Amino acid sequence: MSENRQVRNLNALLDVAKALGGEMQLDNLLPIILQKTTEVMDADRSSLFIYDDTTNELWSKVAEGMGEKEIRFPVGIGIAGDVAKTLKTANIPDAYEDDRFNPAFDKKSNYRTKSVLCMPMINNDGSLVGVVQVLNKMDGGAFDDQDENLLEALSVQAAVAIQRAQLLEAFVEKQRIQESLKLAADIQMGMLPKNFPAFPERDDFDLFASIIPAKEVGGDFYDFFLIDEDHLCFVIGDVSGKGVPAALFMAVTKTHVAASTIPGVEPSDILFRANNELSKDNDQGMFCTIFYGILNTKTGEVHYSNGGHNPPYIVREDGTNEQVEGTMGIALGVMDEMDFGVNAITLKKGDSMYLYTDGVNEAMDIGGNEYSYERLEEFLTSTAGQKTTDIVAGSLSDIEVFVGNAEQSDDITVLMVKYTG
Amino acid sequence: MEIRDKKEGEVAIIEPVGRIDTNTSGEFEDKIVEVMDRGETRFVVDLKEIDYISSAGLRVFLMAAKKLKSSGGSFVLCSMSDHIKEVFDISGFTPIFTITPDQASGAEAA
Numbered sequence: 001m002s003e004n005r006q007v008r009n010l011n012a013l014l015d016v017a018k019a020l021g022g023e024m025q026l027d028n029l030l031p032i033i034l035q036k037t038t039e040v041m042d043a044d045r046s047s048l049f050i051y052d053d054t055t056n057e058l059w060s061k062v063a064e065g066m067g068e069k070e071i072r073f074p075v076g077i078g079i080a081g082d083v084a085k086t087l088k089t090a091n092i093p094d095a096y097e098d099d100r101f102n103p104a105f106d107k108k109s110n111y112r113t114k115s116v117l118c119m120p121m122i123n124n125d126g127s128l129v130g131v132v133q134v135l136n137k138m139d140g141g142a143f144d145d146q147d148e149n150l151l152e153a154l155s156v157q158a159a160v161a162i163q164r165a166q167l168l169e170a171f172v173e174k175q176r177i178q179e180s181l182k183l184a185a186d187i188q189m190g191m192l193p194k195n196f197p198a199f200p201e202r203d204d205f206d207l208f209a210s211i212i213p214a215k216e217v218g219g220d221f222y223d224f225f226l227i228d229e230d231h232l233c234f235v236i237g238d239v240s241g242k243g244v245p246a247a248l249f250m251a252v253t254k255t256h257v258a259a260s261t262i263p264g265v266e267p268s269d270i271l272f273r274a275n276n277e278l279s280k281d282n283d284q285g286m287f288c289t290i291f292y293g294i295l296n297t298k299t300g301e302v303h304y305s306n307g308g309h310n311p312p313y314i315v316r317e318d319g320t321n322e323q324v325e326g327t328m329g330i331a332l333g334v335m336d337e338m339d340f341g342v343n344a345i346t347l348k349k350g351d352s353m354y355l356y357t358d359g360v361n362e363a364m365d366i367g368g369n370e371y372s373y374e375r376l377e378e379f380l381t382s383t384a385g386q387k388t389t390d391i392v393a394g395s396l397s398d399i400e401v402f403v404g405n406a407e408q409s410d411d412i413t414v415l416m417v418k419y420t421g
Numbered sequence: 422m423e424i425r426d427k428k429e430g431e432v433a434i435i436e437p438v439g440r441i442d443t444n445t446s447g448e449f450e451d452k453i454v455e456v457m458d459r460g461e462t463r464f465v466v467d468l469k470e471i472d473y474i475s476s477a478g479l480r481v482f483l484m485a486a487k488k489l490k491s492s493g494g495s496f497v498l499c500s501m502s503d504h505i506k507e508v509f510d511i512s513g514f515t516p517i518f519t520i521t522p523d524q525a526s527g528a529e530a531a
Binding site: 242 | 442443444446475476479480481482483484487512513514516517
């Protein structure tokens with residue numbers, strides 16, 4: 001190599017290093033690499049194809065009209081595709097002599113490709129980042145060994161810059177997703193009534209509810225409101241699965257259940273209507289177990305329907321407790337036109353109902369033992385006579401103590417309503 | 422999770438092992454979909470070696486049963502322990518699934 005050419009190449013590489021060093025955005029980086037490559041290689045044009053390992057394709061952005069469009073093709077197709085597949089440099093004096101060459105682009109753009117130098121861009125860890133392709137050496141001849149060395153030096157720098165930009169993009173994307181998940185969880189929690197005492201003007205009943213959400217956004221919810229002066233509706237539910245789909249389904253369920261609640265209508269009919277709405281177009285098989293009760297605040301009578309939910313407890317004033325009898329019913333969203341049954345029990349003054357999700361009885365300690373119904377029942381017996389606020393808070397802390405350092409995998413939700421006559 | 426699958430005559434038999442919960446239900450769903458994509462339409466899921474099913478797991482059963490029903494196939498569950506049966510009973514799912522005592526009767530029902 002002439003000393004002149006060597007110096008020129010070194011300077012060019014330094015230039016490229018400087019140009020690539022400052023750019024962190026992939027969209028800005030690619031044109032810089034292209035421009036520098038064409039310049040340094042003394043070629044007519046160059047292309048960069050980025051490897052997508054999820055689809056085993058190469059993609060590139062090409063100028064089209066005023067804008068640009070993305071082209072994609074599988075590894076193995078054409079010269080660049082073959083280089084990506086074999087990880088071997090292709091140095092071709094005349095493209096038309098090479099059967100991997102596809103002349104379609106030439107025809108479309110009225111271009112004549114002659115010499116081609118195409119090289120894989122490999123990372124430090126040996127993985128493929130993409131393929132760089134240089135077309136038509138300016139002097140009209142073929143690319144030589146020196147050109148290959150130069151392009152290799154260039155592509156090593158480009159690979160590092162591209163990977164750095166990709167990692168940054170992935171990191172930013174991950175953060176964005178985490179932030180939106182956090183936002184989804186906040187919105188979801190914001191849908192639950194949280195102002196307690198919820199009915200400060202009422203002394204005929206007392207109600208408290210609380211939820212400890214799992215780390216990942218889940219699908220537990222509760223709700224309560226007065227249907228009319230003498231009827232308090234209280235609901236607890238648990239949507240299958242986790243994440244944004246569960247959170248969305250929970251929001252829709254809560255809305256449909258509230259919208260189906262009409263004065264004078266039994267819980268079984270309310271769940272029947274809500275279930276028909278939720279079962280429409282529900283191909284993903286999402287569902288929500290639900291317990292729906294209506295307390296007559298004059299008489300203490302509770303009418304309830306259970307749609308596949310863990311049976312709540314009736315807790316007598318003296319602390320004795322038992323699970324309420326089941327009713328006919330299935331989780332909401334499973335299938336439309338399903339019938340629900342209704343049962344009635346009467347709360348005496350001082351009696352209450354304790355509603356919970358399976359995050360309570362299935363809470364696990366580090367040894368894999370479940371909190372269990374037995375421990376819950378003992379707890380309910382031991383807190384006889386306390387206010388709902390204290391029992392619910394005490395219940396959640398009893399679970400927390402039991403779970404210890406084990407990770408909480410499910411939402412834990414408790415709602416308690418006490419009839420005070 | 423470990424999920425075995427085999428074919429007995431015209432029936433695809435799936436044998437999951439361990440727990441089908443939030444962490445493993447995705448894997449279980451992928452397996453069912455993979456076997457469906459092979460063109461299988463008659464399914465028996467043998468729950469003999471399953472210790473726990475959460476609501477996330479129930480969702481996969483429901484999705485599979487719905488898909489197969491709409492395409493004229495069948496989806497049968499067999500060999501449930503009492504504990505698993507209880508999960509199906511509480512959620513109200515028992516009446517909407519075909520449940521048999523063992524694999525042989527399951528294959529017959531599928």
